[in-house]
Amino acid sequence: MYMSWQTYLSDHRERFIQELVDFVSIPSISALPQHKADVRRAAEWLTARLSSAGMQNATLINTAGHPAVYADWLNAPGKPTILLYGHYDVQPVDPLDQWVTPPFQPQIRDGKLYGRGASDDKGNIIATVQTLEAILRTAGQFQVNVKCIFEGEEEIGSPTLGPAIAEHRDLLACDHIFSMDGLQWGENAAGILVGLKGMAKLQINVYGPSTDQHSGLFGATLQNPATALAHILAALRSPEGKVLVDGFYDSVRPLTAQDRAHLAAVPFDPAAVERTTGVPALSGEPGYSPLERMWARPTLDVNGIWGGFQGAGSKTIIPATAHAKITCRLVADQHPDQIADLIEAHIQRNTPSGVRVTVEKSSGAYPFLMSPDHPSNLIVRDVLTTLYGSAPYYVRVGGSVPVYAVFERELGVQPATMGFTLEDEQLHAPNEFWRLESFDKCQLAYGLLLHKF
């Protein structure tokens, strides 16, 4: 007698929630060396769970750091292959004393499961694996080939995932990638991630006299490194927030009419940003709305400045040096190394005489931009529209997530995102939780997704 996968999911719901509790109980904190064995234990637990779900070839992929978990089901010849991505590692738990219940002893209160990693990203993983089980146990097969890759280093920037994927390029080859490490817009509104910013990083060092000098004796005849730094920084970004670096915007893909329409459709209240951040007024590149700037325009920020005397009272010196740390958030198609080079050249052109300047460039990150009409996004849109009863917003994030560029570069496939985390769920903070309603939504969503093929 045929049983639907949905019925299977609801019949086993109690066991499935217990599995979420078990999974969250493993303190797989990737950042802390003392949890290395716990991270591996979580990977092994997940490998076994994929096997028990009916997935095949479940195995650890060892990397230079924490292992990744792989499994597949490739019994749909002639059909496409999808790769499901998530991460089973979690953030540290400090400050521990602010947790109402211990982070690795999950507890359900008011329909929410509290524990580190519940929302980001273990809940999404286990719910999806359970859906795979539900379909295999009921229908006996998928209409598509399925591969899973779950990494253990997302919370530390996926440092070893790139080489691991490159090494297993054939194993991971696929037509679509769906990442379950993602947010929805709200409890009743869906979102599809189409853009992430990249990054360029550098430090400016301005050297004047070999030691601090008496401002009375030499103030009139030596360049002041702090003033020179001020002129350099002022030459990088206008008072309004437009980046003044020659060539900086040359490779920025302009917003299309569709992009602008998608952005304008998103509910966004600038006054709420002013309230949240406590600033007197928003500020930024002229000619763009705040949301366009935040999601689709590149930025240049001074993250820190220092030089000379910072104590109480006064010390009448010309500082020997002054420094600034700069990061840029990049958008397609800016290249992090090229942008760093443009900035360095601009700095050298705008350095006042009487000082020496060096620029230290750090490795950056590529921006990510995916068409809303990408076939994978069309599938996600259909699923989310069915699930929420309304079309999703097209969302971008001003931050950088290295793994997206890794998939694009190494497998030639842009990942679509469908995760069921919500922004208020205390990610990376004490008392992280996941709504059990999201648990159900995630299971249903991935079931619907698999049936789109």
Add this chain to the structure above:
Amino acid sequence: MYMSWQTYLSDHRERFIQELVDFVSIPSISALPQHKADVRRAAEWLTARLSSAGMQNATLINTAGHPAVYADWLNAPGKPTILLYGHYDVQPVDPLDQWVTPPFQPQIRDGKLYGRGASDDKGNIIATVQTLEAILRTAGQFQVNVKCIFEGEEEIGSPTLGPAIAEHRDLLACDHIFSMDGLQWGENAAGILVGLKGMAKLQINVYGPSTDQHSGLFGATLQNPATALAHILAALRSPEGKVLVDGFYDSVRPLTAQDRAHLAAVPFDPAAVERTTGVPALSGEPGYSPLERMWARPTLDVNGIWGGFQGAGSKTIIPATAHAKITCRLVADQHPDQIADLIEAHIQRNTPSGVRVTVEKSSGAYPFLMSPDHPSNLIVRDVLTTLYGSAPYYVRVGGSVPVYAVFERELGVQPATMGFTLEDEQLHAPNEFWRLESFDKCQLAYGLLLHKF
């Protein structure tokens, strides 16, 4: 039988040098509370020494801090009154391990007496007091009325001298003031101090978001306080070093032809400043020579800047705040409070939107400018020309010495300077020394000065 005061000085030279040793042995460090009693002991020693020299009414003038020492000889009715100024307090001695012999156990090596305060300023004081004794013991009188005021707080900025002088305005009333706290140009070249710079002090605080914010989430839509500070600082001073504050130069007394001639006469090697300070090139306000800038033009210097992340690596934030400390060195007739107000107004006019700025103004110091042809300077010029066999240079100093403005304000008399310290004598540093040749010169100079009346 009449003995000349010069003969008296040479006859008693051994005793007089021993007195210098005794005076330097008292650790009268005004900056350190644990030496408060030592400072007083030095004041009492000096009071007794003035009495034994034949001066009258020798007494301590108690202040809110360390006492000043007063004495007089007023038996020349109808003649002018001169006030002799010096300071008996000394700088701290750190780092102690760099002293060849202990700072308060003076030792003579190669015709130099080593010890803290030997050159700055105890040597000049004791030599002058001994000259007073020599004249009183030989001629029995001066041709002028003589007052002495020796303070114990010069090394901490004379904080209580102003009120003490105001309180004793009648006691200290005089026609000329001669300060023995001063430098000569070199062993074989004299200098007369005609200018000191004043000071205005302030701190700029730039406030953006209420806490550091994620540069990815908010970088495009919040003003960056560090960038805002850079624009503020860039608006205060040109890349070359011209101060851009509206009205800043309005009350600056222009250089006269005589000033320019006096400055041009001074031997000055810009390349030596480059070598000493290690800068690639000198820099400063266009239209003035380096020495004109250093001695006669006002400046604005950033003494310190800070804000945001200063550690290793990167932290991708918009800093909540950024700060800068500023001091200006002022020239006649700039008023420190007015200049601070002009700067504050200029900052407010040049603050980018999206941040809040406060300016903290500290109490400043007045500039000092004395005519080369002031009667007191004409006397000093005659004495130094006799002593060195050539005319002195007219010298200014970029630093500030508060006591000059105090005398001018409270007694209505500009002090002329005649001291016999040389710049290489490790003032404020380990192994301070005074040339015994300068000891002899100082005695002779003040003897000649007293005979000018």
